[in-house]
Amino acid sequence: MLQEKASAVTDECMSRVQTSVETDHLPDRPPLGPSSASALPSSNEPEQKIESIKVVLHERELWKKFHEAGTEMIITKAGRRMFPSYKVKVTGMNPKTKYILLSDIVPADDHRYKFCDNKWMVAGKAEPAMPGRLYVHPDSPATGAHWMRQLVSFQKLKLTNNHLDPFGHIILNSMHKYQPRLHIVKADENNAFGSKNTAYCTHVFHETAFISVTSYQNHKITQLKIENNPFAKGFRGSEEGDLRVSRLQGKEFPVISKNMVRQRLISSHSHLAGKLGAGVLTGHPQVLSSYQYDTGVPMSNADAQDSIANHFTQSRDPGLLYHCFKHRDNARHLELGCKRPYLDSPSVGSEEHYFRPTPSYESSLLSRPYCSEAIASREACMYGSMDAESGSGAGDSDDLANSPSVNCNMWATMQPYPRYSVEGVPYQPFTAHFTNAAAVTPMVPHHTPSMVSRPQADLGVYNSSSVQLPIIPPSSSSSSSCSPAVPGSRERSGHPSLYHKKPGSPLRPHRDFSAYPTQGTISIRDPSYQYQVGLSSAGTHWTES
DNA sequence: TCTACTGCCACGTTTGAACGGA
DNA sequence: ATCCGTTCAAACGTGGCAGTAG
Numbered sequence: 001m002l003q004e005k006a007s008a009v010t011d012e013c014m015s016r017v018q019t020s021v022e023t024d025h026l027p028d029r030p031p032l033g034p035s036s037a038s039a040l041p042s043s044n045e046p047e048q049k050i051e052s053i054k055v056v057l058h059e060r061e062l063w064k065k066f067h068e069a070g071t072e073m074i075i076t077k078a079g080r081r082m083f084p085s086y087k088v089k090v091t092g093m094n095p096k097t098k099y100i101l102l103s104d105i106v107p108a109d110d111h112r113y114k115f116c117d118n119k120w121m122v123a124g125k126a127e128p129a130m131p132g133r134l135y136v137h138p139d140s141p142a143t144g145a146h147w148m149r150q151l152v153s154f155q156k157l158k159l160t161n162n163h164l165d166p167f168g169h170i171i172l173n174s175m176h177k178y179q180p181r182l183h184i185v186k187a188d189e190n191n192a193f194g195s196k197n198t199a200y201c202t203h204v205f206h207e208t209a210f211i212s213v214t215s216y217q218n219h220k221i222t223q224l225k226i227e228n229n230p231f232a233k234g235f236r237g238s239e240e241g242d243l244r245v246s247r248l249q250g251k252e253f254p255v256i257s258k259n260m261v262r263q264r265l266i267s268s269h270s271h272l273a274g275k276l277g278a279g280v281l282t283g284h285p286q287v288l289s290s291y292q293y294d295t296g297v298p299m300s301n302a303d304a305q306d307s308i309a310n311h312f313t314q315s316r317d318p319g320l321l322y323h324c325f326k327h328r329d330n331a332r333h334l335e336l337g338c339k340r341p342y343l344d345s346p347s348v349g350s351e352e353h354y355f356r357p358t359p360s361y362e363s364s365l366l367s368r369p370y371c372s373e374a375i376a377s378r379e380a381c382m383y384g385s386m387d388a389e390s391g392s393g394a395g396d397s398d399d400l401a402n403s404p405s406v407n408c409n410m411w412a413t414m415q416p417y418p419r420y421s422v423e424g425v426p427y428q429p430f431t432a433h434f435t436n437a438a439a440v441t442p443m444v445p446h447h448t449p450s451m452v453s454r455p456q457a458d459l460g461v462y463n464s465s466s467v468q469l470p471i472i473p474p475s476s477s478s479s480s481s482c483s484p485a486v487p488g489s490r491e492r493s494g495h496p497s498l499y500h501k502k503p504g505s506p507l508r509p510h511r512d513f514s515a516y517p518t519q520g521t522i523s524i525r526d527p528s529y530q531y532q533v534g535l536s537s538a539g540t541h542w543t544e545s
Numbered sequence: 546t547c548t549a550c551t552g553c554c555a556c557g558t559t560t561g562a563a564c565g566g567a
Numbered sequence: 568a569t570c571c572g573t574t575c576a577a578a579c580g581t582g583g584c585a586g587t588a589g
Binding site for chain 3 (some may be wrong): 074080081083215216222225226229230231232233234235
C-alpha cells in the first residue's frame with residue numbers, strides 16, 4: 001500500500017483549513033513510468049525546489065486567438081468541455097517527487113456581462129459564486145518524471161451551470177468571467193499535505209480567461225471553435241468538399257453555409273447599423289491588452305466596462321473568411337436565425353467576406369490543429385462541494401482519514417480571480433475544500449454511501465478536506481506563485497490524510513467532509529486580496545513568461 | 546418582446562471490443 | 568498463446584436551432 005499525504009496550510013491571516021491528502025492505494029492505473037514504481041523520494045535525494053517548476057501553456061497561440069476575440073466557454077447542464085483545452089508542459093520538477101496537479105476556475109471579477117453591440121459589457125453585479133470545485137488531474141499524484149514526460153492535459157474538465165451537478169463538474173454562472181488556474185502541490189509521503197514541508201504553487205495564464213455562456217454570443221469565437229475543435233468538424237466547411245459539391249452543382253463559388261448566411265445578414269445589417277454605431281468595433285484587435293486584472297488597479301464598474309469593451313470587443317475580422325459550409329439546409333435561417341446582437345451590432349464586415357480567399361489568419365488557425373495527446377484516459381476527479389447546498393458540517397477528521405470513500409474537493413469560498421493590484425496589496429487566497437462531488441446531489445446524504453454512478457468512479461478514493469492556495473499578481477500575461485516548504489505551517493484541526501485512493505475502486509461510498517471553512521474566510525469581494533503565499537513568509541513568486 | 550436557457554439533432558471524433566493473421 | 572493491425576459500432580463531443588421560461 002502506498003500512502004501519501006499532502007497538505008496545504010494557509011496564510012496566517014486567512015482562514016486556514018488544513019488539507020490533508022492521502023492516497024491509500026494507487027488506483028488501477030497504468031504504470032507511471034520507469035521512475036514511478038517506487039517513486040517515493042529518498043530522504044537523501046536533493047530536494048528540487050518547487051520554485052523551480054516551470055509551466056508553459058500548451059497551444060498558447062490558439063489561446064491567444066481566442067483571448068483576442070474574447071473567449072467564451074459553453075456551459076451546459078450535463079457539462080461541457082473547455083476548448084481550447086487546458087494543457088500545460090511542466091518542467092523543473094523533481095523526477096522522483098510526487099505531485100498533485102489540480103485546476104480550478106475562479107471568478108475573474110464580480111461582474112455579470114452581456115454581449116451587446118458585438119462586445120462584452122458589464123451588465124451588473126455578479127451572482128453569488130458557485131461552490132468552488134477542483135479538478136484534480138487523473139494522474140495525481142504522480143512523480144515529477146511522469147508530469148514532465150508529456151503534456152499535462154485537463155481536457156476532460158467539464159463546466160456546468162447546474163448548481164446541483166452530481167458529476168463533480170466545475171460549476172459556473174453563465175455570463176460571468178472566469179479564470180482557470182493550475183495548482184501544483186507536492187504530495188509525498190515524506191512531505192505530507194499539511195506538514196511543515198508542504199509546498200505548492202499556482203499558475204495563472206491570463207489568456208485562458210473566458211466568459212461562460214450557454215450559447216455562443218460572439219460569432220468569431222464560434223468560428224474559432226469550429227475551425228480548431230475536431231469535434232466540431234461537422235460544422236466545418238471543408239473547402240475541398242464544398243468546392244467539390246459546388247462544382248458538382250455547377251457553381252463557381254462555394255456553397256454558402258448558414259454561418260455565412262448569418263454573416264451576410266450581419267454584415268448587411270451592419271452596413272446600416274455601422275453608420276449609426278461607427279467606432280464601436282475594432283477591425284483587427286490582434287493586439288489587445290490583457291484583462292482588467294492585468295492592469296494592476298482595481299477597476300470601477302465603468303472601468304471594467306471599458307475594459308471589457310476594449311478587450312472583448314467583437315471583431316468580425318474583415319479579413320476572416322467564414323467558410324463554414326453547413327450540412328443542413330437552413331433557408332429558414334435567412335428569415336430567422338440571427339441572434340439579435342449580431343443583427344444589431346455594427347460590423348466592419350462586409351459582403352466581401354464570403355468570397356474572399358481564406359486569409360492567412362485562418363490559415364494560421366488551421367495550421368494549428370487540435371491534437372489530443374495520449375494523456376490519461378481516465379477521468380479526473382472533479383472535486384466538488386455539497387456543503388454549500390447541504391450546509392452540512394464538517395466530517396469527522398478521523399473518518400476522513402479512514403474512509404474509503406470517493407471524495408471530491410471544493411473551494412469552500414469561491415475567490416474571484418484577483419484584479420491584480422500593485423504588488424504588496426494582499427490577495428486573498430481561496431480555499432479549496434475537498435469533498436464529495438457525488439454527494440452534491442440531494443439524494444446522497446452525508447456520510448452515507450452513494451450509489452451515484454459516475455464516470456469518475458474509477459478514480460479511486462479521495463478523501464479530502466480543504467486547501468488554500470495563494471495566487472500572486474502576474475508580472476506578465478501569466479503568473480504563478482508558489483509556496484515552498486512551509487515552516488511552521490499548521491497541522492490544523494488535525495485533519496488527517498484525506499486524499500485517499502484505493503486501487504480498482506469502483507464507485508465507492510462517498511463521504512462529505514465538508515469542513516466548510518467559514519471561519520476566518522475573507523469575503524471573496526474583499527478588496528484586500530492577499531497575494532501570496534499563505535504558507536510562508538518566505539514564499540517565492542515566479543512568473544511564467 | 547427580449548434574453549437566457551434547454552433539449553434535441555446531425556455530424557465527426559474517439560474509444561475499445563471483436564476479429565483475423567502472423 | 569501472444570502480439571499486432573484492422574474493422575466496426577457505440578459512446579462521446581460539437582454547434583445549430585427551435586422551443587420555452589422568466
